[in-house]
Amino acid sequence: MSNCRAKGLPNFLHYRTGLRYLDLSHNNLGGQNPSWLLQNNTRLQQFLMEGNSFKGHLQLPKHVNVNMFQVDISGNKMRGQIPMNIGSMFPHLQILNLSRNVFEGILEELAKSGSLLTLRLSSNNLSGKIPPTMFTLDKLRQLYLDGNNFDGEMPLIDISTLSFPALSDIDLSDNHLSVELPKWIWNVPNFEALDFSNNNFYGHFPLEFCNLGLLRFLDLSQNNFSGSVPSCISSLAIEHLHLSRNRLSGPLPHALYISSLVALDLGQNNLTGKIPYWVANLSALRILVLRENHFKGEIPSQICQLNLLSIVDLSQNKLSGHIPSCLSTLTLMPTDKSFRTASTSYLLDASQDSQFVFPGSSYRYPGSYVEEQVLFTTKKGSYSYSGNLLEYMSGIDLSCNMLTGSIPYDKAQFATFDESSYLGNPFLCGPPKHENCSGTGLAPTTPNASSIEEESGFMDKHAFLVTFLASYPIVLTTIGVVLYINPYCNEDGFISSSSASTLATISLWSMFSEEAPSPMPWWFPLFLIV
Structure with a gap:
């Protein structure tokens, strides 16, 4: 019954007691949380209420339900404490999604739910310190605690006494965590996605970072990391690398010559030197953001070989010379449907992970809830685009440099970009800027002293x-x-x-x-x- 635009619960639900699957997500339902559905249906396996307006506290049934393996009440108006006994009332719970509500408190008891595979508590009012046991649950694959008020240091864990057979994704972004990242983070070989952005972490990248051989997504943006990226990163098959808004310095390291890169965001750092020619070899690259650094020299024409580019931001640097005319051959079109963003999910047969399912049934197991986010300037304003929305975005920003000559405006996708993409380059001419180029067709030169x-x-x-x-x-x-x-x-x-x-x-x-x-x-x- 999902996406039915229902405004009230159907009456027949009051008389059903043998439901095993209930999906009322993405409707217009409101009022108090219908906890009686959990109480009446003791064999319920999946309870899906995402995207409604239910309010009140989360009330659990009085009797243990050993069949329940998925509860999703995300995107409602639920508040109060998360019940401490949720793990004992649903002893085989595998997927718990309470994100985008107003839950508060700490996670001490929830960290004891040994059957969980995915725990998503994003965008609530949870606070305090994150319990160490939250990272050491035997079966936990994905942990999403982003958008809360957790503070202090990340817990120290002696990994010599533990194994991390399942943990692959951690999202702690948009909290108030500080100090250096503990070294155990870089010694968990199964990590595929790590998002620690928008916190107060600092320090250098340790060499242990290169132990993450399965890592595909890394976002450390908006922290205080300094120094340079270790050269051993070139041995990884990382696809999405976001290190913007830190204090990284030095030239763009050759270590970033990673052929698997799909998104590279190094904006708002202290990087210097020229944009290297080897960037042309990043054949899978779709997003390139180098804004607000100290790059100088010309835009390398080799960048024109990146046929899959959809977002290019080189603004607020010290780039000079002409805009390569070959850039006009780039389509800079939004990514096609074959492009899998970092927040895309996939279908998985539930029977692989649970014995409490109908024969032949399947449910939506999250491939990754980690969202890719890019800060990009359009129409003279800076906005953050994230998740699947990036699949529909395209653009170029070369503003606030020292570029000269005419803009290749009459070709391909360049004709769709407004003047804001080139502002701050007083010696650029031609549409969409108001300055006309000379009648001879020659680009104006930079005036001498x-x-x-x-x-x-x-x-x-x-x-x-x-x-x-x-x-x-x-x-x-x-x-x-x-x-x-x-x-x-x-x-x-x-x-x-x-x-x-x-x-x-x-x-x-x-x-x-x-x-x-x-x-x-x-x-x-x-x-x-x-």
Whole structure:
């Protein structure tokens, strides 16, 4: 009964007691949480209420239900504490999704649910420190605690006494965690997706980072990591790498020559040097973000070989030269349906993981709930695009550099981008900018130092003229008053005032005359004064 736009629970549900599967997700249902459904249907296996407006507390049945393996109440208005006995009331619970509610409290008891495969508590008001046992559950594959108020350090775990046979995804983004990441994180070989973005972590990348041979997604953006990326990263088959808004420095390391990269986001760091030519070998690359660094030199024409690019952001650097004309051959179209974003899910036969299912049935097991997020500027505003929305995004941003010449605007996808993609490059010309290129078709060149000095000098002359015209009558009036008060100085004063007037006239003439005057002899001011 999902996606039926129902506004109320069907009456027949009040009389059913043998339900094994109940899906009321994505409707317009509201009111108090229908906990009586859990109480009446003791053989219920899947309880799916995602995307409604149920409110109140989560109330569990009075009797243990050994059949329940999936509970999804995400995207409602549930509040209060998560019941401490949820693990004991549903001893075989494998998937628990309570995200996007207003639950609060800590997770001490929930961390003892040994049957869980996926635990998603994202976007609630949970707080305190994360219990160490949360990371050491025997069967847990995916742990999503992002968008809460967890603080302090991540727990220290002695991995020599533990094995992590299942844990593959951890998302702790958008919390208040701090200090360095513990080394045990880099020694869990099964990790496929790690998202620690938007916290207060700091430190360098340890060499143990390269032990994560199965890692496909890494997001450490918006923290305080410094230094450079270790060279051993080139041995990984990582696909989505997000390190933006940190304090990384140095040139773009050759270690990032990873042919499997689909998304590379290094924006808002302190990277320097030129954009290397080997970027052309990242044949799978669809998202390239290098904004707000200190890259200089020309945009390498080799970037035109990246035929799958859909988002390119090189803005706010020190890039110079012409925009490669071959960029016009890039379609920069949104990604096709074959592109699997980091938040895509897939179907898995439930019988592989649970004995409490109908023969031949299947349920939606999350391939990964980790969402890819990219900050991109469109229409003169910066926005974050994440998840499946990235499949429909395309764009280029070259603004705030020192690029020159004409914009390849009349070809391919370039014609769809507005002026904001090129703002801050005063020597770019042609549409969509308002500056026209020269009639000869040649790109305008960067003015030399002498022309800049002449232009600034011209502005200074105007300023001097205004000042002179304002002060000249005052000076003459002051001299006249002094001469009137002291008649003994009239003769000398007349000569001095005449000299001053003559000097001023010569200065104005020399500034605004079309022809440069002949040099004034060194003795000429003395002659006027005498």
